[in-house]
Amino acid sequence: MRVRRSADLFAPPLPTRTPPAAPLKGIAPPSASPAAAPAELWLGVQVAAGAKQTGPDSPPALRHLATLAQRFTPRLSLEPPDGLLLEVKGSLHLFGGVDGIRREMARECARCGLRGTLALAPTPLAALTAARADRSLLVLDPAQLIGQLSPLPLAALRWPQKLLERLASIGVRTIGQALRLPRAGFAQRFGAAQLGELDRLTGRVSDPRERFEVRTRFRRRRELPCELENHAALLEALGPLLTALEQFLESRQCGVLELECRLWHRGCPPSRCALRLAAPLADARRLAELIGERLGTLALPEPVRACELRSGLPVPRVPSSAGLWQPGEHGGLSEAHSPRLIERLRARLGSDVVKGLAVLEDHRPEAAWCVREPGACSEVAHCRPLEGGLGSPASRPGAPRNAARPRRPLWLLPLPRRLTERDGLPRYRGGLRLLGEPERIETGWWDGAEVARDYYIALDTHGRRLWLFRERHPPHRWFLHGVFG
Numbered sequence: 186m187r188v189r190r191s192a193d194l195f196a197p198p199l200p201t202r203t204p205p206a207a208p209l210k211g212i213a214p215p216s217a218s219p220a221a222a223p224a225e226l227w228l229g230v231q232v233a234a235g236a237k238q239t240g241p242d243s244p245p246a247l248r249h250l251a252t253l254a255q256r257f258t259p260r261l262s263l264e265p266p267d268g269l270l271l272e273v274k275g276s277l278h279l280f281g282g283v284d285g286i287r288r289e290m291a292r293e294c295a296r297c298g299l300r301g302t303l304a305l306a307p308t309p310l311a312a313l314t315a316a317r318a319d320r321s322l323l324v325l326d327p328a329q330l331i332g333q334l335s336p337l338p339l340a341a342l343r344w345p346q347k348l349l350e351r352l353a354s355i356g357v358r359t360i361g362q363a364l365r366l367p368r369a370g371f372a373q374r375f376g377a378a379q380l381g382e383l384d385r386l387t388g389r390v391s392d393p394r395e396r397f398e399v400r401t402r403f404r405r406r407r408e409l410p411c412e413l414e415n416h417a418a419l420l421e422a423l424g425p426l427l428t429a430l431e432q433f434l435e436s437r438q439c440g441v442l443e444l445e446c447r448l449w450h451r452g453c454p455p456s457r458c459a460l461r462l463a464a465p466l467a468d469a470r471r472l473a474e475l476i477g478e479r480l481g482t483l484a485l486p487e488p489v490r491a492c493e494l495r496s497g498l499p500v501p502r503v504p505s506s507a508g509l510w511q512p513g514e515h516g517g518l519s520e521a522h523s524p525r526l527i528e529r530l531r532a533r534l535g536s537d538v539v540k541g542l543a544v545l546e547d548h549r550p551e552a553a554w555c556v557r558e559p560g561a562c563s564e565v566a567h568c569r570p571l572e573g574g575l576g577s578p579a580s581r582p583g584a585p586r587n588a589a590r591p592r593r594p595l596w597l598l599p600l601p602r603r604l605t606e607r608d609g610l611p612r613y614r615g616g617l618r619l620l621g622e623p624e625r626i627e628t629g630w631w632d633g634a635e636v637a638r639d640y641y642i643a644l645d646t647h648g649r650r651l652w653l654f655r656e657r658h659p660p661h662r663w664f665l666h667g668v669f670g
Contacts, residue, residue, distance in 0.1 A: 223327050226274035229312030230254075230290065231319070232267050232299040246297055251397050253293045257286060262309070262394035268317065270309045270394060283323065306330060309394055310386045314360075317341045331387055335361025342382065348375060360386070403433045403441075403496040412451070412488035416480045419448065419489060420473060426494045427476075431469040434499060440465025443497030446476055450487040458483055461536040463527035463559050465502040471525075478532035527559045548628045549636055550597060550666065591624045592642065594652045594667035601664035604653065611653060611663035615646040627657065640666070 232247065251263055257280070260272035273286055280286040287303050294301040304315035304322040311334055315322035318341035324333050337360045339349055352375065357363050363371070364383065372380040385392040405426055413419050423446065434440055442465060446458040458479045466472060530539045541559030545552065604611040611617050623639040638654040645651060652667035 223274070223307035223325065225272055225307060225309075226277070226325070227306055227309040227312040228257075228271040228273045228286065228290065229304045229306070229309070229314075229316035230269040230271070230294070231302045231304075231313070231316035232269070232294060233301070246299060250293060250297045250299060252399050253296065254290065255397075255399065257290065259396075261397045263397045264313055268313050270313055272309075273305075283325075306333075308386060308388045309392050310382070311388075314341045314386060317343070327388060331361075331364065334386065335359060335364065339363060342386070344379060344382075348379070351375070400498050402498060403430050403494065405429055406491060406493040408491045409489065412490050414485055414488040416477070416483075419492065420477050420480060423476065423492055423494070424469075424473065426492065427469040427472050430472070430494055430496065431467055434467035434502070437499055438502060439499035440467045440502035441496045442466075442500060444472065444476075445495045446479075447493040447495065448485065448489045449491040449493065450485075451490055453486045455493075456483060456485060456489075459536065460528075461531060461558075462524070463531075464524040465500050466524075466528075467502060471528075475528055475532045478529065482533070548626050549634070550593070550626075552629075552634070591640075592669070594650075594669045596670070597667045598665065601654070601666045604663040604665055606663060611643070611655075611665075613643075613645055613651065613653075613665055617643040617645055617651070617653075619643050620650075623655075625657075626654075642669075 230250075232250065247263060247265065247267065247269065251261055251269055254261055254269065254271055258271050258273050258276050262270040264270055271290075277283060277286060280289055283305060287305075290303055291301065302316045302319050302321060304312050304320060306312040306315060306322060306324045307327045307330055311324070311330060312322070314334070314337060318337045320337065322333055324330050339352060339358060339360060339362075342360070352358070352363065357366065360383075364387070368380060381390070384390045407422065407426055409422055413422060430441075430444075440462075442462050444460045444462070446460075448456040448458070450456070458476060460472075460475055460479065462475075527539060527541075539559055541557045543555050543557040545555055547553045604613050606612065607616075610619075620642045623641050625639050627637045629635040637657040639657060640652065640654045643651045643653055650669035651665055652669065653663060653665045656662050656664075
């Protein structure tokens with residue numbers, strides 16, 4: 186009876202095959218057994234800082250190298266801060282085999298001013314680990330993978346330092362020594378995540394990687410047959426560029442949020458016409474309308490001899506579908522028209538004039554909103570419908586839906602205005618009549634802007650509804666904070 190070694194527990198099951206007569210070097214010839222050829226072959230690249238770079242953790246340098254490496258394979262993954270993975274099995278015959286593709290990849294690293302260690306293995310983590318260990322590993326047969334990985338230090342896996350110290354205390358410093366440990370005991374003492382990483386390293390389980398894709402921008406210039414200074418003629422000359430932009434975006438199912446049109450003159454700097462959109466847009470006709478609005482407000486210092494379009498980064502765009510009902514009938518909504526209104530206002534008035542508002546999770550009225558870009562929630566704002574206001578019973582978890590919702594005024598004063606008093610009651614251009622029960626807001630002790638207030642709705646002598654509060658702490662002053670419409 187044959188006893189299976191514990192290291193074999195990490196090895197993937199291999200079909201029975203006849204061993205070759207002699208060891209194979211490089212790429213297996215077509216006559217070799219199919220079982221000897223790996224299903225995938227990964228090239229791992231570990232970059233180090235060169236003379237032209239500030240450090241190995243420079244994301245622009247790694248992304249530039251990944252962009253250049255796309256000529257080898259479309260299956261490419263970034264492993265920041267200093268790693269790169271390429272699946273190159275299908276590309277070997279295009280670059281002269283293993284030696285050729287390693288030579289070409291080293292040349293691309295040199296073009297970026299980087300020094301790289303290259304390793305090839307049937308699994309992505311094995312190739313990356315060997316490169317990080319500064320070993321130019323070359324494994325073409327999956328059956329030899331564990332034997333080639335065993336001498337590598339565990340530090341190449343970049344596990345937490347405390348975990349490496351615990352393993353070193355029991356004499357485990359290499360990958361081979363870790364693979365010889367019992368699986369159940371290893372997972373219990375050192376974690377199932379590390380056991381899973383060893384399984385991905387040896388090919389026992391699959392190791393999918395996120396594919397790197399270059400987000401390209403649209404940039405195209407057109408030389409005009411004659412110099413133009415008429416806005417309508419300029420818009421017509423931009424037509425082919427806008428059509429090309431639409432095709433560029435449609436092929437990627439994307440849209441743009443920023444677009445710049447540059448008009449080049451003979452003796453002056455180029456005139457710029459910038460658009461900032463409220464929603465991703467790819468329609469050439471609508472873009473032409475917005476650019477036409479901006480051109481109408483642009484004063485040209487000289488006739489235009491060339492025009493150029495530059496887009497921002499493409500963003501995913503979800504095609505909209507028309508509703509069953511038209512806006513205004515049978516409850517039909519008009520949300521789809523709000524981006525068009527925002528874009529037209531920005532095109533006519535300027536991008537910095539039209540602003541949006543977002544609701545923040547704060548009970549204090551003056552801190553429950555912020556200015557943001559219209560059409561999309563900002564990073565700090567959590568946009569949601571304002572149902573009865575923050576701090577109301579309806580906005581708290583577990584509150585019944587039919588609970589009374591305190592009203593909030595649309596207009597808030599920049600700063601609360603102190604009111605005069607008579608017999609402990611507030612006055613504002615005469616006496617005020619308080620309506621209903623107060624709403625208590627007491628919060629903000631954690632950030633130094635604590636408030637403790639009782640808010641009331643009051644009627645003045647002209648029948649206007651005011652929103653005012655009384656301090657809960659002495660001297661219990663009254664303040665006017667908002668006006669209802």
